[in-house]
Amino acid sequence: MADAAKKLPNIVINEKFCKGCSICVDFCPTDVLEMKGTCVAVKNLEACTRCQLCDLRCPDFAIQVFG
Amino acid sequence: MSVPAEKKEKVSVPFDYNKYLRPNKLPHIWCPGCGHGIVLKAMLRAIDKTGFDKNDICVISGIGCSSRTPGYVDFNTMHTLHGRALSFATGVKFANPKLKVIVVTGDGDALAIGGNHFIHTCRRNIDLTVLVFTNATYGMTGGQYSPTTPMGSQATTSRYGSIEPPFDACEMAKASGASFVARGTAYHTLELEKTIHEAIMHKGTSVVDIIDACPTYFGRANKFKSATHMMEVIEKDNTVNVKQADKLPPEKLEGKFLRGVLHKIEKPEYCEQYESIVMEKAKAK
Numbered sequence: 298m299a300d301a302a303k304k305l306p307n308i309v310i311n312e313k314f315c316k317g318c319s320i321c322v323d324f325c326p327t328d329v330l331e332m333k334g335t336c337v338a339v340k341n342l343e344a345c346t347r348c349q350l351c352d353l354r355c356p357d358f359a360i361q362v363f364g
Numbered sequence: 365m366s367v368p369a370e371k372k373e374k375v376s377v378p379f380d381y382n383k384y385l386r387p388n389k390l391p392h393i394w395c396p397g398c399g400h401g402i403v404l405k406a407m408l409r410a411i412d413k414t415g416f417d418k419n420d421i422c423v424i425s426g427i428g429c430s431s432r433t434p435g436y437v438d439f440n441t442m443h444t445l446h447g448r449a450l451s452f453a454t455g456v457k458f459a460n461p462k463l464k465v466i467v468v469t470g471d472g473d474a475l476a477i478g479g480n481h482f483i484h485t486c487r488r489n490i491d492l493t494v495l496v497f498t499n500a501t502y503g504m505t506g507g508q509y510s511p512t513t514p515m516g517s518q519a520t521t522s523r524y525g526s527i528e529p530p531f532d533a534c535e536m537a538k539a540s541g542a543s544f545v546a547r548g549t550a551y552h553t554l555e556l557e558k559t560i561h562e563a564i565m566h567k568g569t570s571v572v573d574i575i576d577a578c579p580t581y582f583g584r585a586n587k588f589k590s591a592t593h594m595m596e597v598i599e600k601d602n603t604v605n606v607k608q609a610d611k612l613p614p615e616k617l618e619g620k621f622l623r624g625v626l627h628k629i630e631k632p633e634y635c636e637q638y639e640s641i642v643m644e645k646a647k648a649k
């Protein structure tokens with residue numbers, strides 16, 4: 298099979314809703330996320346396993362993983 | 365084909381919370397890291413799983429940070445009086461037994477000022493789902509100790525550590541007659557979703573005690589580093605799923621709260637009992 302480029306997930310962050318609690322960053326099993334000031338940001342998308350734990354534990358409807 | 369099929373790439377389809385939210389009311393007022401938001405999300409996923417129409421659901425609360433929940437969700441909703449959510453809910457359910465009534469209440473709301481309503485609701489076994497957001501403090505009014513604050517904990521009203529033994533909401537619900545009693549935490553959010561779903565589907569009073577965190581008051585007063593730290597210590601390390609509890613030696617269970625469904629029995633339900641009397645008397649006429 299041709300080595301198709303690995304399809305990466307799309308992590309959508311709502312910056313207006315994120316309150317910077319860092320729960321998603323702390324519990325991400327593969328260290329994909331980081332805090333940038335008071336808002337979460339994606340640091341290493343390749344490592345994302347699409348486990349959705351960040352979304353499940355975000356209290357603020359501020360992060361979701363698509364694709 | 366002899367060649368094994370290529371493993372399908374996992375695709376993530378997140379839950380569409382907007383279906384059940386009032387977008388113009390968001391973002392919510394809860395503090396950064398407040399567990400109430402995590403519990404709200406588990407509640408919405410559980411409701412979605414039931415398949416009930418939005419119009420067949422009524423979410424009712426008292427007063428407190430947790431009790432702000434009905435303001436954010438697109439069901440029939442009522443934000444009532446401190447401690448009295450269960451009285452309003454009893455009225456709504458009694459007037460329209462077809463509604464699925466879900467009560468959202470803080471541990472102060474449910475067990476302190478609303479304690480009497482709590483025990484008598486359970487005693488009647490009226491078909492309500494009662495979600496107690498147990499953050500061991502009065503969040504809304506500035507971090508006073510509540511009926512679930514552990515002994516020795518700091519609060520604005522216990523500067524030398526609380527000297528009051530706490531209530532166990534599950535033991536209280538069971539002793540008062542509730543036919544479904546369970547516990548969950550915000551940390552174990554998928555397990556919580558399942559538990560809330562089971563609670564809604566159960567006929568009778570279903571109480572779910574949900575341990576979550578108030579980082580602003582309980583957290584700061586008790587020297588927790590962050591919301592994450594609270595979730596790890598209070599929700600993850602200090603609880604055990606009831607199914608694993610049998611396998612653990614007693615010393616591993618000491619001081620820990622059990623999660624999962626703790627009590628589930630069949631028992632006559634209040635509205636049905638009333639309905640049967642009405643029918644009987646109508647026939648006799």
Ligand SMILES: Cc1ncc(C[n+]2csc(CCOP(=O)(O)OP(=O)(O)O)c2C)c(N)n1
Pocket residue numbers: 427428429430431446469470471472473474497499501502503504505510578
């Ligand atoms: C009759 C009455 N007494 C007292 C108050 C003040 N009051 C508002 S919320 C609250 C306690 C809230 O604590 P809890 O129910 O545990 O909810 P939380 O804010 O922690 O989610 C109190 C005492 C009130 N609003 N009404």
Ligand code: SF4
Pocket residue numbers: 308324325326327328329330344345346347348349350351352362
């Ligand atoms: S989906 Fe899982 S792996 Fe990906 S960012 Fe979220 S928590 Fe991390």
Ligand code: SF4
Pocket residue numbers: 314315316317318319320321322336337351354355356357358359360397
């Ligand atoms: S959990 Fe939610 S609110 Fe907290 S930092 Fe992550 S995205 Fe922001």
Ligand code: SF4
Pocket residue numbers: 393394395397398399400429430499503504577578579580581
């Ligand atoms: S005061 Fe506590 S309970 Fe209230 S919103 Fe803030 S963190 Fe949540």
